[in-house]
Amino acid sequence: MSFSIKQTWIECIGCGFQAELLQERKFKCPKCGNLFDIKHNLDLLEMYPAGWTQKFDARARRTDLGKTDNPLFHSGVWRFKEWIMPYLPTNDIVTLGEGNVPITKAGKNLLEWIGGDIDLHIIQEGMTPTGSFKDFGGTVMMSLAKTMGIKTVCCASTGDTSAMAAAYAAKAGIECVVILPKGLVTPAQIAQPLVHGALVIMLPGDFDDCMRVQLELTTNHGVFPANSINPSRIEGHQATVFLLAQHFGWELPDWIAAPVGNGSNVSSIGKGLRLIQEQLPNIGSSNILGCQSRAANPLARSWNLANNGRWDEGVDRRNFWLEKYVDIECGTTTATAARIGAPVSRDKVMREIALSRGAMTVAQEEDLNQAVFVCGRDGLFVCPQTGIALAGVKNAVKNGWIKAGDRVAVVSTANGLKFTESASENPDRRMIDSSDCSVESVLDLISAYS
Amino acid sequence: MSFSIKQTWIECIGCGFQAELLQERKFKCPKCGNLFDIKHNLDLLEMYPAGWTQKFDARARRTDLGKTDNPLFHSGVWRFKEWIMPYLPTNDIVTLGEGNVPITKAGKNLLEWIGGDIDLHIIQEGMTPTGSFKDFGGTVMMSLAKTMGIKTVCCASTGDTSAMAAAYAAKAGIECVVILPKGLVTPAQIAQPLVHGALVIMLPGDFDDCMRVQLELTTNHGVFPANSINPSRIEGHQATVFLLAQHFGWELPDWIAAPVGNGSNVSSIGKGLRLIQEQLPNIGSSNILGCQSRAANPLARSWNLANNGRWDEGVDRRNFWLEKYVDIECGTTTATAARIGAPVSRDKVMREIALSRGAMTVAQEEDLNQAVFVCGRDGLFVCPQTGIALAGVKNAVKNGWIKAGDRVAVVSTANGLKFTESASENPDRRMIDSSDCSVESVLDLISAYS
Numbered sequence: 017m018s019f020s021i022k023q024t025w026i027e028c029i030g031c032g033f034q035a036e037l038l039q040e041r042k043f044k045c046p047k048c049g050n051l052f053d054i055k056h057n058l059d060l061l062e063m064y065p066a067g068w069t070q071k072f073d074a075r076a077r078r079t080d081l082g083k084t085d086n087p088l089f090h091s092g093v094w095r096f097k098e099w100i101m102p103y104l105p106t107n108d109i110v111t112l113g114e115g116n117v118p119i120t121k122a123g124k125n126l127l128e129w130i131g132g133d134i135d136l137h138i139i140q141e142g143m144t145p146t147g148s149f150k151d152f153g154g155t156v157m158m159s160l161a162k163t164m165g166i167k168t169v170c171c172a173s174t175g176d177t178s179a180m181a182a183a184y185a186a187k188a189g190i191e192c193v194v195i196l197p198k199g200l201v202t203p204a205q206i207a208q209p210l211v212h213g214a215l216v217i218m219l220p221g222d223f224d225d226c227m228r229v230q231l232e233l234t235t236n237h238g239v240f241p242a243n244s245i246n247p248s249r250i251e252g253h254q255a256t257v258f259l260l261a262q263h264f265g266w267e268l269p270d271w272i273a274a275p276v277g278n279g280s281n282v283s284s285i286g287k288g289l290r291l292i293q294e295q296l297p298n299i300g301s302s303n304i305l306g307c308q309s310r311a312a313n314p315l316a317r318s319w320n321l322a323n324n325g326r327w328d329e330g331v332d333r334r335n336f337w338l339e340k341y342v343d344i345e346c347g348t349t350t351a352t353a354a355r356i357g358a359p360v361s362r363d364k365v366m367r368e369i370a371l372s373r374g375a376m377t378v379a380q381e382e383d384l385n386q387a388v389f390v391c392g393r394d395g396l397f398v399c400p401q402t403g404i405a406l407a408g409v410k411n412a413v414k415n416g417w418i419k420a421g422d423r424v425a426v427v428s429t430a431n432g433l434k435f436t437e438s439a440s441e442n443p444d445r446r447m448i449d450s451s452d453c454s455v456e457s458v459l460d461l462i463s464a465y466s
Numbered sequence: 467m468s469f470s471i472k473q474t475w476i477e478c479i480g481c482g483f484q485a486e487l488l489q490e491r492k493f494k495c496p497k498c499g500n501l502f503d504i505k506h507n508l509d510l511l512e513m514y515p516a517g518w519t520q521k522f523d524a525r526a527r528r529t530d531l532g533k534t535d536n537p538l539f540h541s542g543v544w545r546f547k548e549w550i551m552p553y554l555p556t557n558d559i560v561t562l563g564e565g566n567v568p569i570t571k572a573g574k575n576l577l578e579w580i581g582g583d584i585d586l587h588i589i590q591e592g593m594t595p596t597g598s599f600k601d602f603g604g605t606v607m608m609s610l611a612k613t614m615g616i617k618t619v620c621c622a623s624t625g626d627t628s629a630m631a632a633a634y635a636a637k638a639g640i641e642c643v644v645i646l647p648k649g650l651v652t653p654a655q656i657a658q659p660l661v662h663g664a665l666v667i668m669l670p671g672d673f674d675d676c677m678r679v680q681l682e683l684t685t686n687h688g689v690f691p692a693n694s695i696n697p698s699r700i701e702g703h704q705a706t707v708f709l710l711a712q713h714f715g716w717e718l719p720d721w722i723a724a725p726v727g728n729g730s731n732v733s734s735i736g737k738g739l740r741l742i743q744e745q746l747p748n749i750g751s752s753n754i755l756g757c758q759s760r761a762a763n764p765l766a767r768s769w770n771l772a773n774n775g776r777w778d779e780g781v782d783r784r785n786f787w788l789e790k791y792v793d794i795e796c797g798t799t800t801a802t803a804a805r806i807g808a809p810v811s812r813d814k815v816m817r818e819i820a821l822s823r824g825a826m827t828v829a830q831e832e833d834l835n836q837a838v839f840v841c842g843r844d845g846l847f848v849c850p851q852t853g854i855a856l857a858g859v860k861n862a863v864k865n866g867w868i869k870a871g872d873r874v875a876v877v878s879t880a881n882g883l884k885f886t887e888s889a890s891e892n893p894d895r896r897m898i899d900s901s902d903c904s905v906e907s908v909l910d911l912i913s914a915y916s
Contacts, residue, residue: 077527080715082569082587090570112845113570118563119532120540123637137532143593145845147883168916187573187845191916195908198899204654207886210895211842215916221903232905265530392661395562395595395637433597433883436657445660449648453671455682458645466618466641466665 018163019103023060026052026247029363038164041238043245051364053287054247056102058295063098065296069266072096076262092116093152093255099291100251101156110158110188112145115255119263119425123394129387130406132413135423137269139260142399142431146208148353149281149429150180152256153249158184160248161240167191171242172230174201174223175353176430179208181242186212192242195219195226204434244280245360253284257292257302260425266299268292271418273305274427275404276315276376277354279361281427282306286368302425304374305417306365307408310381311347312355315365318342319376332370338363349381350438351400353430375417379407388432389442397432397439405429468613469553473510476502476697479813488614491688493695501814503737504697506552508745513548515746519716522546526712542566543602543705549741550701551606560608560638562595565705569713569875573844576856579837582863585873587719589710592849592881596658598803599731599879600630602706603699608634610698611690617641621692622680624651624673625803626880629658631692636662642692645669645676654884694730695810703734707742707752710875716749718742721868723755724877725854726765726826727804729811731877732756736818752875754824755867756815757858760831761797762805765815768792769826782820788813799831800888801850803880825867829857838882839892847882847889855879 018038026037030050043052063071078089087094087106092115094100122136130136141149158181161169168191171181178194185192194209198218209216219226233239244250261268268289274281285304292299308316318341322333343358359365369376384403391398391406398406405426412418432439448465450457468488476487480500493502513521528539537544537556542565544550572586580586591599608631611619618641621631628644635642644659648668659666669675683689694700711718718739724731735754742749758766768791772783793808809815819826829837834853841848841856848856855876862868882889898915900907 073529076529079523079526079712082714085571090568113568116566116568118540118566120563121535146847147881168912183842183845183847186843193912193916203890204883204886206897207890208847208882210892210897211839211847211882211889212845213839213843213894213896215912216895216897217908217911218897218899219903219908220900225903229903229905229908233908237905237909262529264532389661389663392633393636393663395633395662397596397633397658397661431597431881431883432658432661433654433881436654439661440653440657442660444663445666446663447656447660447666447668449668450670453669453675453679455679455687458667458669458679458683459687461667462618462643462665466643 018105018108022057023103024054024056027055029053029367041240042235043241043247044235051245051361052247054251058102061098061102068295072262087111091155092259093155093252096255096258099258099295100254101159104159104163108159108163110162110184111155112151112183112187114144114151114155115259117141117143117259119260123396125390125393126406129390130410130413132418133420134413134418135421136409137423137425138396138428139256139425140428141256142428146179146183147431147434148176148180149253149427150176153252153280153284154180154184156252157242157246157248158188158190161190162188166240168193168239169242170195170230170233170239172223172226173243174205177243178214182209182212182214185214191215193217195230197222197226243360244278249280250284250287253280254288254291256427257285257288261292261299266296268300268302269425270302270422271305271424272302272427273307273405273409273424275351275354275401275429276306276308276365277312277356277359277401279315279359279365281429282368283361283364286372289372302372304369304372305408305412306369306374306376307379307405308376309349309351309354309379309384309404311349312357313378314341314344314357315359315362316376316378317344319369334366334370337366350385351404353399354401354404375412377408377411379404379411383407383410385438385442388439389444398428399430399432399435400438401430402426402428468555468558472507473553474504474506477505479503479817491690492685493691493697494685501695501811502697504701508552511548511552518745522712537561541605542709543605543702546705546708549708549745550704551609554609554613558609558613560612560634561605562601562633562637564594564601564605565709567591567593567709569710573846575840575843579840580856580860580863582868583870584863584868585871586859587875588846588878589706589875590878591706592878596629596633597881597884598626598630599703599877600626603702603730603734604630604634606702607692607696607698608638608640611640612638616690618643618689619692620645620680620683620689622673622676623693624655627693628664632659632662632664635664641665643667645680647672647676693810694728699730700734700737703730704738704741706877707735707738711742711749716746718750718752719875720752720872721755721874722752722877723757723855723859723874725801725804725851725879726756726758726815727762727806727809727851729765729809729815731879732818733811733814736822739822752822754819754822755858755862756819756824756826757829757855758826759799759801759804759829759834759854761799762807763828764791764794764807765809765812766826766828767794769819784816784820787816800835801854803849804851804854825862827858827861829854829861833857833860835888835892838889839894848878849880849882849885850888851880852876852878
């Protein structure tokens with residue numbers, strides 16, 4: 017037993033039932049079936065605000081990293097270990113050096129496209145070992161698996177989650193099983209789990225069949241889940257908030273915008289905001305903007321029905337929102353990684369949007385694709401899911417939620433290199449054929465088209 | 467005129483002819499046709515060793531980056547501005563925040579595969595805005611173009627260079643033309659220039675036709691080249707050496723290994739080593755290991771013929787090497803980005819291998835592919851060109867050039883996500899079909915295969 021229930025435990029978000037994290041394998045409340053939160057007793061650490069920021073700044077400032085193996089210096093997630101998994105033995109940390117991602121100011125094309133006079137920044141969580149934000153949570157999930165003595169982890173994702181699970185399992189020396197629908201995944205989507213040595217099982221069915229098998233394996237056969245019902249994932253994703261606060265000199269931005277698929281990102285941002293506001297009382301506050309595509313908008317659609325524009329009164333309308341909520345059948349979208357009609361973390365998303373006095377918004381397909389191309393014109397290659405969040409910010413500026421002068425941070429969730437097909441198909445692209453291989457023909461084309 | 471010939475100039479590596487950098491458009495010596503070096507008069511800066519390291523460490527230590535736009539803090543290349551392009555106006559810097567790449571210790575599978583008891587580190591230059599090491603040089607090339615008032619840059623690369631050129635040109639507001647062979651490039655290879663708004667011209671020929679047109683555009687029509695005949699690229703790539711030295715607390719590793727295609731990487735590493743050894747006399751020294759695939763080995767093949775294993779006597783055998791050198795027709799390799807039979811920077815590579823008392827080696831195709839998979843088992847997804855360098859290190863350990871206890875840094879040149887097809891085809895992969903979608907079948911497969 018590496019930590020006691022007085023230090024870290026799990027607690028049902030529905031009925032408050034508590035249990036020991038290290039004994040848990042099903043990640044579903046046995047009383048009411050709802051999701052678990054991980055809770056830590058930070059009072060035991062007896063730290064004061066300036067103590068936290070000095071400690072975290074000192075870790076970030078280390079320049080001779082070749083002289084230490086300590087993950088608290090190498091990882092931008094574990095830099096904040098005391099806020100993420102304080103009682104985990106440092107020796108059990110499984111890291112690939114994730115989390116030191118650039119946070120960059122929006123370029124001029126993007127600012128012009130969004131409109132308004134806002135201070136816009138993008139945290140590039142695709143600049144991670146496996147190319148997506150999943151690594152922030154993955155390093156914590158796999159470290160916990162190591163502490164618990166887990167032999168096999170399993171997931172049914174076809175994209176970012178399977179890449180993350182396979183890479184971190186390889187690093188940990190833990191077996192990883194990835195369940196994919198045969199014939200429905202591209203070679204690019206299976207390359208990462210294969211390279212990282214996962215056992216890839218192809219099912220003669222669709223993604224829902226894979227997910228059903230995965231959940232049954234977890235619930236009835238003790239197979240440790242790598243997907244986001246595992247609350248340790250959420251702990252790591254909180255680093256998004258901590259990194260942003262540190263970047264701005266320990267101030268929170270006015271808004272944090274993120275795309276919502278299964279909802280782990282918004283769930284974590286909200287949890288991280290509540291934690292940092294408790295530990296650093298003068299840090300200010302952020303509203304969360306949850307963004308969904310038109311094709312996969314169960315949370316944004318029901319939020320619109322329930323709130324009718326009355327988003328900013330500070331009233332917790334979660335019950336009314338839940339009444340209006342229904343799972344949906346997804347339409348077509350280039351933002352395939354967020355194409356989810358029944359988000360696993362639904363109730364956590366609702367909680368965090370409400371508590372942060374945030375909002376939900378729907379990105380039109382045309383807008384999210386345009387956002388990718390507009391960022392490209394600033395030299396930044398983002399994924400279509402980031403396009404959802406950027407189109408959402410544009411909406412929120414237009415309808416006055418985000419105001420002139422507001423500082424806004426957008427979570428860019430994956431590397432554009434994972435989504436090259438849709439990026440090539442933009443109607444504004446400039447690609448022309450030369451009639452022959454002469455310099456004259458090429459010069460003619462350059463003067464005609466540039 | 468933003469800097470004078472007394473501060474920065476170009477000098478032919480063959481005959482020593484000097485000219486003004488800002489006036490140059492052809493990047494070819496008018497006297498003897500050889501390549502140019504960029505030279506700076508660093509004495510004008512009047513700095514002493516501890517002054518340099520204190521300055522560069524202070525820039526790396528900044529944690530509240532949201533409060534400054536200064537690229538000397540944001541970019542891991544421009545952190546070393548005084549060593550890279552000291553007299554360039556800081557306002558002209560075109561940066562995408564490149565260069566803050568992780569340098570990670572080799573995992574246990576890789577160490578076991580390479581053998582020997584070496585201290586192996588990998589600098590992950592695929593963790594850059596466009597996913598390859600080209601960004602290190604690209605930021606300097608495009609900044610110079612901006613200073614010079616260039617309106618259009620052009621290149622004929624089908625992969626990493628075109629992505630880099632398009633992204634940095636977009637950021638600079640400069641037109642970018644990319645010339646590609648129609649039907650011979652994948653959608654993934656053209657996605658990046660298209661997203662970044664480059665004018666993509668498809669020629670009805672092969673890559674050699676594209677390159678010929680590109681060179682004629684530069685030589686006869688004043689089109690600014692983005693490829694590595696442009697010596698400003700080399701200046702930026704020197705940051706590899708500076709980052710490694712800083713990472714190890716201002717010590718050089720015993721060896722720096724890199725793949726060699728056109729040769730810009732080895733050219734820059736050597737130039738950077740000579741510079742840092744002059745400025746920090748106590749920093750030690752590194753031997754450069756230049757690595758080529760069996761399919762594209764003109765430099766390694768001729769080095770073997772000329773040196774006959776007598777690599778370590780410190781004798782400069784460049785003339786003999788050049789005598790043995792012939793361009794080759796390339797064979798087939800998964801390391802397509804280094805598949806070059808007539809390297810543009812040939813003479814610079816020869817100079818730097820000789821001056822660093824380094825060596826060249828040939829990676830077998832099987833070994834370079836195996837290296838990718840072995841890294842994958844440590845949770846790291848590298849490109850096949852990195853596989854060449856890792857297989858080269860394995861050779862050098864086997865034949866005793868690299869000795870037990872040596873510290874070795876390998877340059878990982880691109881993100882594995884750019885090379886998913888070859889990565890999926892590894893014979894050691896584990897992918898199996900389930901006969902049906904039942905949990906029982908999947909459980910049977912898990913127990914049989916894991």
